[in-house]
Amino acid sequence: MPRKSTIVGLSLAALLGAALTISQGPLPFRAAAHKADVYAAGEPGDPKKPFRTVEITMSDGPGTMTYTPNKIDVRRGEQIKFVLKNTGLLPHEFLIDSFENNAKHKIEMEKNPEMEHDDPNGKRLEPKQSAEILWRFTKVGTFEFACLIPGHYETGMKGTIVVK
């Protein structure tokens, strides 16, 4: 019955097509995992609008892990282009969020240490790598940038952003 097998073949192709369409859409999953649809610290920046550049160096040594600088002052509405450089020997992250969200996220990372970040508000950098984040600070308050790879936050990888 060649006709029937053609139909089966077609519906398999349709199913495969549907599966591929779903697998090509990872953004909603990532958003759900990180609650990235609503950001506590502002919103992704617009590259067509003016911004100020702030360079942040991530480094590590015996018993120390740091961001330099670890405190940044911003005016409300300002856009900052963070130029991140990992000069250490270990991978590091830079995640901009509220203290509360970073604390929750840190618990998730302890359960799933290999969680990778490549989001509008956060990047993971391998040693010697650099990356950029353009961010608009739309809310007044004190926010945090942090590395949530287990052990790093406790060793000093945290900083504050004061938005006035």
Ligand SMILES: [Cu+2]
């Ligand atoms: Cu780190």
